[in-house]
Amino acid sequence: MFQRRLETLDRELLERIQLDRLRKSIQRIKEKNKKYWEKIGKPEPGDIKSLDDLKNFPFLTKDDLRKNYPFGLACGEQCEFVRFHMSSGTTGTPVVNPYTPNDVEQWGEIMARCLASAGLTYKDVLQITPSFGLFNGGFGFHYGAEKIGCFVVPIGPGRTLLQLKFLKDFKTTAIAGIASYPLRLIEIAKEEGFDFKETNLRVGIFGAETWSEEMRRFIEREMGIETFDIIGMTETGGVGLGIDCKAHNGIHVWEDHYIVEIVDPETGRVLPDGEEGELVVTTLTREGLPLIRYRTRDITKVLSRERCDCGRTHVRLERIKGRTDDMLKVKGVCFYPRQIEEIIMKHPEILPNYQIIVGKIEGKDVVEVVIESDKQDEFLRERIEEEIYSLLGLHIKVTLKKRGEIPRSEGKAVRVKKFS
Amino acid sequence: MFQRRLETLDRELLERIQLDRLRKSIQRIKEKNKKYWEKIGKPEPGDIKSLDDLKNFPFLTKDDLRKNYPFGLACGEQCEFVRFHMSSGTTGTPVVNPYTPNDVEQWGEIMARCLASAGLTYKDVLQITPSFGLFNGGFGFHYGAEKIGCFVVPIGPGRTLLQLKFLKDFKTTAIAGIASYPLRLIEIAKEEGFDFKETNLRVGIFGAETWSEEMRRFIEREMGIETFDIIGMTETGGVGLGIDCKAHNGIHVWEDHYIVEIVDPETGRVLPDGEEGELVVTTLTREGLPLIRYRTRDITKVLSRERCDCGRTHVRLERIKGRTDDMLKVKGVCFYPRQIEEIIMKHPEILPNYQIIVGKIEGKDVVEVVIESDKQDEFLRERIEEEIYSLLGLHIKVTLKKRGEIPRSEGKAVRVKKFS
């Protein structure tokens, strides 16, 4: 562990720290940004008697952050900030998160905990494949790696042939990336006759996209590695909000830095542990953009608040199932792309690239699942249609294409294509 | 200044520090890499009685570094290193420079001095446009900015419209980039009716390419900024080897970290101050890849070792004129692309994008200069041909194209195209 004492705090003490820091966060908002303070109902730090009082605060949404581009909800003058990261903003105005020097420290700390949770030490060689820049992925791993002192291969995204070469040249032991990138590595490795077993690669840390258990097994098997699912987003201060540990029974969220709640996405009611709903995050130590009850739109549940086999006491969440805005509704049936992925990935003869095409034709819902295989087998195609029907009760057309016919993306994978 | 005491050291003390550190560097090579130590003639640190003894060491060339890819000349085990940067390697095997934690500190320190030399403080907003990753540019500015504590806009290369938007959104005061990038910014700004005068932009820090005085004036005039010429390369530990100061009478090289010599590129003889030749760099504080007499191929001369108007005592070099391998030889006449650029840039009606095309047809040297202008003026075209002839004594065909006909590059500008 990177910070054994902090990562194994008793729950009582952890919650005392949370309460104390929540009050400080409210105090900061009150002092630094009146508009933000008014938006959350002008709370006095002393009004908060217990963590339970948090549920009386209004939610903060992505739209709130967007509307306040760039610094409308920022707490501090621009000269107090040292950098920012930004959501990609492919859909509308981006979200900007400004960092104070303490925020950069905080980020490095939680990322170092994540890397240590995946078993990394100063002896490791970490190949960082997310982009460095406005996207938080690259710099998140960069700051974490600086804290644990491992050797970094700062290659960034793309250049897959060079990535494979570097795995050997620099004896890479761990690779970080967005969750669809290992598929690209596996694909090019196959084409090139590159054998992951001839490398020192042992660990993969992937995130920023929903990836099913079946996809995870596929990556682990093909690359011969243990994978870790890392979560976090621009709004929470970047990648590193949580990660699973070697026990792989849930994603630990660093509770001395964040409070998580699970709420009903429809009503906003807080759900008891074990019930699935939308993840809501309150930051406790962020200065530039403290969040009070931020609706992440990620669907998950609390698995446990007990001490994990790894020794850590911080809450464990189920792996993210999807996002509320990923949910597809076809002929009245709601489902997540990940559910389709799970079916597809159970068939080793189907390649891990797929696409779900949804839209309306003359007011009627139309949906199609496109898969790739080297075997153009009508029976296989029908079988997938049947399995989808038995899961969702929905007839979905499955189209079988040849290897490489579904376009690959350098960034996040495009799993769902919508038309209207 | 970032480190007033160190940047204004008396020459005698500066040279004592250099001698002491040179011995330590030799000691490190001896301890950490026998092969490298043998290559430089197995010197004992105590053998070096004065800085003058340096001239007895053999040169190190780019080829030596390439042949030793990745860590053949590295001083230390891979687990002592925390990162590396790499030359682009478009021509053959790349050069890898591994950094120890102290090397990262050293880099941050010299880059912070460079930023301070350009007048930046924690109050500034620095938009970093070089690439973050294997190329050293982005991270060099990143580390320097962290030391001075300014606000960083970590945008990286390309996305020129977004760059212009950010200049306003984040009140950018300083921009860092490769020397041809401001041309792109100016071009897109014109198309978009974007006025740099409506921004807070005050400073431009550019490098990684040779840019003439005329180009510099053009950029300063069009963007309404003061520009600074920063030097450094992967081999020396990245950007930050030196920069000019507000006095703009030469590029200060940080002599407590580097020794510079100017040598005759043909004979290797050390040239006296004021004579033009090839820059040779010896590192004094780098651990991962200490350099002894590295031939940079950059052409310059020592302007002064006296105290500058800015108060700094560190040596001043003339701005880089070109590289030994940039030199073109046509019909027995040698010249640098920058000399052509100087002629072109004197004509405001010619756009700052140009290309020199050289090669051989049936064994005969052929050369052509392609320029762009909104005015398709035959008289202008002939005038450039005459000016080139009167400078070089060489008839070179000049072709006049319309705006936008010469391809733009996202990375370094392609000024010279060779064919054979």
Ligand SMILES: [Zn+2]
């Ligand atoms: Zn655990």
Ligand SMILES: [Zn+2]
């Ligand atoms: Zn000066």
